[in-house]
Amino acid sequence: MSYWTGIATQVGIYLIAVLGLSVLCGFTGMFSMGHAGFMAIGAYTSALLSIHLSMPIWVSVLCGTLLATLIGTLVSLPTLKLRDDYFLIVTLGVGEGIRLVIQNLADLTGGARGLTSIPGGVTIWGVLVIAVLAVVFIKLFLSTKFGRNCIAVREEELAAKSVGINIFRYKLLAMVISCALCGLAGGLLAHYLNYLTPTLFNMTKSEELIIPVILGGRGSLTGTIVAGLLLLPLPELLRFGSAQEWRMVIYGLLVVLVITFRPSGLMGNKELTLQNLKKFLAGFFLKNRGQAPDGKGDSV
Amino acid sequence: MSGQQAYALEITDVCKNFSGIQASKDINIRVKEGEIYGIIGPNGAGKTTLFNLITGVYAPTSGSIRFLGTEIAGKPTHEISQMGIARTFQNIRLFGDLTVYQNVLTAYQHNLTYSFLDGILRTKKFRQQEKKAEEVCLDVLRRIGLYDLRDQHASKLPYGQQRRLEIVRAIVTGAKLLLLDEPAAGMNEEESLELSQIIKDIRKDYHVTIVIIDHHMDVIMDVCEQITVINFGEMLTTGTAEEIQSNQAVIDAYLGVNDDAED
Amino acid sequence: MFLQQLINGISVGSVYALLAVGYALIYSLLNFTNFAHAITVTIAAFGCYWFQALITPNLPASLLAGILVAIVMGIFIELFAYRPLLVKKARRLYLMIVGLGVSILCENLMIIVFTGRVRVYPEGFPTDSINIFGASVGLIDLIILVVSVLALVCVELYIEKTRTGLAIRSSAFNLEATALMGVNTNRLILTVFIIAGLLAGIAGTLLGAKYTTYTSLGTYMTNKAFIAAVVGGLGSLPGAVLGALLLGITESFVSAYISTSFRDLFAYIILIVMLLIRPSGLMGKADGDKA
Numbered sequence: 001m002s003y004w005t006g007i008a009t010q011v012g013i014y015l016i017a018v019l020g021l022s023v024l025c026g027f028t029g030m031f032s033m034g035h036a037g038f039m040a041i042g043a044y045t046s047a048l049l050s051i052h053l054s055m056p057i058w059v060s061v062l063c064g065t066l067l068a069t070l071i072g073t074l075v076s077l078p079t080l081k082l083r084d085d086y087f088l089i090v091t092l093g094v095g096e097g098i099r100l101v102i103q104n105l106a107d108l109t110g111g112a113r114g115l116t117s118i119p120g121g122v123t124i125w126g127v128l129v130i131a132v133l134a135v136v137f138i139k140l141f142l143s144t145k146f147g148r149n150c151i152a153v154r155e156e157e158l159a160a161k162s163v164g165i166n167i168f169r170y171k172l173l174a175m176v177i178s179c180a181l182c183g184l185a186g187g188l189l190a191h192y193l194n195y196l197t198p199t200l201f202n203m204t205k206s207e208e209l210i211i212p213v214i215l216g217g218r219g220s221l222t223g224t225i226v227a228g229l230l231l232l233p234l235p236e237l238l239r240f241g242s243a244q245e246w247r248m249v250i251y252g253l254l255v256v257l258v259i260t261f262r263p264s265g266l267m268g269n270k271e272l273t274l275q276n277l278k279k280f281l282a283g284f285f286l287k288n289r290g291q292a293p294d295g296k297g298d299s300v
Numbered sequence: 301m302s303g304q305q306a307y308a309l310e311i312t313d314v315c316k317n318f319s320g321i322q323a324s325k326d327i328n329i330r331v332k333e334g335e336i337y338g339i340i341g342p343n344g345a346g347k348t349t350l351f352n353l354i355t356g357v358y359a360p361t362s363g364s365i366r367f368l369g370t371e372i373a374g375k376p377t378h379e380i381s382q383m384g385i386a387r388t389f390q391n392i393r394l395f396g397d398l399t400v401y402q403n404v405l406t407a408y409q410h411n412l413t414y415s416f417l418d419g420i421l422r423t424k425k426f427r428q429q430e431k432k433a434e435e436v437c438l439d440v441l442r443r444i445g446l447y448d449l450r451d452q453h454a455s456k457l458p459y460g461q462q463r464r465l466e467i468v469r470a471i472v473t474g475a476k477l478l479l480l481d482e483p484a485a486g487m488n489e490e491e492s493l494e495l496s497q498i499i500k501d502i503r504k505d506y507h508v509t510i511v512i513i514d515h516h517m518d519v520i521m522d523v524c525e526q527i528t529v530i531n532f533g534e535m536l537t538t539g540t541a542e543e544i545q546s547n548q549a550v551i552d553a554y555l556g557v558n559d560d561a562e563d
Numbered sequence: 564m565f566l567q568q569l570i571n572g573i574s575v576g577s578v579y580a581l582l583a584v585g586y587a588l589i590y591s592l593l594n595f596t597n598f599a600h601a602i603t604v605t606i607a608a609f610g611c612y613w614f615q616a617l618i619t620p621n622l623p624a625s626l627l628a629g630i631l632v633a634i635v636m637g638i639f640i641e642l643f644a645y646r647p648l649l650v651k652k653a654r655r656l657y658l659m660i661v662g663l664g665v666s667i668l669c670e671n672l673m674i675i676v677f678t679g680r681v682r683v684y685p686e687g688f689p690t691d692s693i694n695i696f697g698a699s700v701g702l703i704d705l706i707i708l709v710v711s712v713l714a715l716v717c718v719e720l721y722i723e724k725t726r727t728g729l730a731i732r733s734s735a736f737n738l739e740a741t742a743l744m745g746v747n748t749n750r751l752i753l754t755v756f757i758i759a760g761l762l763a764g765i766a767g768t769l770l771g772a773k774y775t776t777y778t779s780l781g782t783y784m785t786n787k788a789f790i791a792a793v794v795g796g797l798g799s800l801p802g803a804v805l806g807a808l809l810l811g812i813t814e815s816f817v818s819a820y821i822s823t824s825f826r827d828l829f830a831y832i833i834l835i836v837m838l839l840i841r842p843s844g845l846m847g848k849a850d851g852d853k854a
Contacts, residue, residue, distance in 0.1 A: 006853070031663075085797070086842070088596075088659065089790070095570075145412045161377035165378055165409060225457040252667035263657050
């Protein structure tokens with residue numbers, strides 16, 4: 001596999017995880033700092049099953065996905081009825097906790113040294129197909145009542161309750177979808193890299209997964225995908241000096257600026273479609289009033 | 301039993317305390333099915349608290365709230381909504397980033413019974429129900445006069461239109477009882493008149509019972525058959541518009557408050 | 564052994580308390596969690612280190628310098644990150660995301676500037692131990708305990724006895740009403756950030772002196788402190804202190820009798836168990852009666 005195909009494959013894998021987070025954070029409005037941990041569960045489960053039980057990788061990845069979903073959902077249950085600070089800190093704690101457990105179960109997971117000789121078999125085409133399927137799935141999901149109810153939860157919880165939406169249920173649904181996609185991405189990563197270390201799934205990784213969602217637009221699937229495609233290759237491309245740290249500095253700065261000046265993200269909740277593109281270009285060239293496309297005034 | 305069935309809403313001896321402060325005290329209200337019922341009182345009299353009690357935002361400290369004969373006090377908000385009570389908010393709570401149409405379509409959700417898989421696989425059941433949803437939502441928007449604004453962002457509508465959208469959103473839930481929290485707030489005389497007509501039309505077209513809170517007398521006096529006056533969380537009196545207007549206690553309460561407001 | 568671990572735990576707990584009180588103060592006023600709190604801790608530890616390395620190895624002077632840096636940082640964060648959003652009355656969630664953004668930004672900036680190396684203060688606290696009822700207790704642990712308690716008592720007195728303290732207490736009850744009574748809430752919010760920065764500065768410099776100074780010191784410690792604040796009841800100052808002491812003591816015993824590597828895991832387990840059985844915390848007021 002060439003260098004560029006390798007990067008493309010990794011970008012595809014991480015994009016699947018980012019898509020999961022876009023359902024949770026972008027569309028349902030719950031910010032998690034621990035989804036790298038759920039990726040880790042998917043990755044290690046799948047790797048161990050395929051090593052020790054010689055499972056075919058598609059079965060082991062499926063098992064990893066299920067376990068990640070199960071654990072993610074169970075630990076988040078107590079926080080779903082509480083305010084979002086609690087959800088954030090619990091996911092952060094769970095993410096770190098998962099990493100600590102993996103690190104300390106050295107006999108099983110190889111501990112900090114890592115787990116090697118994981119069976120391969122994940123190709124760029126496989127990843128591409130799964131990523132496209134994930135996009136299609138979310139697109140379909142968003143135009144059902146289930147997707148709409150998640151968005152309503154993000155927009156105004158009390159109003160959502162008042163039209164009969166069981167907030168708890170839809171937060172749970174968003175959590176299930178996001179954990180499943182992260183677990184899936186983790187499994188694919190394991191069988192693509194052929195090795196795993198706990199540091200692949202640290203808190204910085206969780207931050208990196210959520211940043212495309214914040215920057216791309218909290219309610220825009222295409223915005224998130226575009227931001228993901230732009231940002232996800234950077235860790236691989238910028239492998240010199242302190243480029244990684246500078247990258248995170250810039251991410252941090254962008255997050256502050258975007259939230260301050262355009263809290264719904266660069267794309268807001270607009271989708272990138274041909275029609276919107278035309279409208280935007282027409283507005284750009286005609287610029288009759290010199291008005292910004294529309295800054296979101298956010299009230300409580 | 302048959303006597304009870306005639307009431308859409310029965311509030312009996314309801315009290316609510318917030319850490320020692322009594323926000324509602326001994327509230328007794330009976331709203332007949334199909335009635336338009338007004339609750340008036342000065343700011344801070346506990347009107348919105350009452351709506352919050354009915355919709356399950358708060359659980360009453362004591363007392364009973366029955367909706368079409370079923371006890372609902374203390375039930376979660378979404379369940380009460382699913383039983384058929386919808387409301388609007390004094391401090392407007394729309395899904396601000398969504399369009400007018402999306403706001404309404406979202407509110408229709410309880411009438412959509414398809415499963416998650418139906419939705420993802422786009423089964424016939426899904427397509428039929430979504431088509432029906434679109435028809436119903438657009439129809440209500442047309443009747444309330446928001447059809448032309450359906451693709452506007454809710455947060456960008458003028459104030460009065462936002463209040464109307466809240467009413468539309470409440471209607472499409474399929475509710476049997478609408479609670480309107482200060483629907484005329486911020487409206488001029490002409491708009492209030494229009495609103496009175498809309499409220500009467502809604503009752504006729506959708507066969508709903510309506511409870512309105514306001515401290516603007518004009519709309520309430522115009523449309524309500526029964527009116528309850530509350531002040532400092534307690535009921536002053538109940539009666540028709542004429543009875544209320546000639547009641548000395550009510551006049552005193554309102555004059556007292558006006559004095560405060562002028563200070 | 565037991566007594567030694569107990570004192571050790573209380574000492575660590577008192578540092579958690581400094582940080583947890585910072586969280587609780589800001590939370591009680593503004594109802595959001597300041598996720599940029601960690602930065603003030605780390606920068607204090609480094610400020611103290613560089614003061615010693617570059618200017619003079621005088622310990623008290625360097626501690627003060629570190630604390631001052633933390634206070635300035637706290638003011639900076641409030642003015643440039645939170646103020647613009649507070650003015651716009653932005654959603655609470657946005658404040659938290661901005662806090663995270665600031666902490667990502669600053670932590671990586673510090674890695675670039677200070678490198679990932681672990682630093683040891685040229686001039687630290689004495690490393691002697693003294694004997695209390697047969698338990699050998701590090702002098703540094705006692706110093707940390709005494710300084711932390713003094714700081715907490717001062718903050719408590721400030722809030723209970725001064726006019727500004729009264730305004731803070733009434734704002735915690737209702738910020739908007741306090742503003743209507745003519746209190747300058749912007750200045751009040753800034754004051755709270757200064758107090759939180761001061762406490763974080765004390766914690767950071769003490770931690771730097773006890774252990775070493777490294778760029779993720781603040782994040783590591785404030786995560787624990789946040790758990791302490793939640794366990795005690797978010798927004799409650801006595802709750803924060805209680806939660807912090809409980810957490811410190813528990814950790815001390817877990818690492819002594821079970822395993823050091825499970826100490827951190829334990830903190831998160833406590834958090835989840837607490838959320839399951841009593842989400843409002845030990846001394847918190849029940850959340851939710853606000854429409």
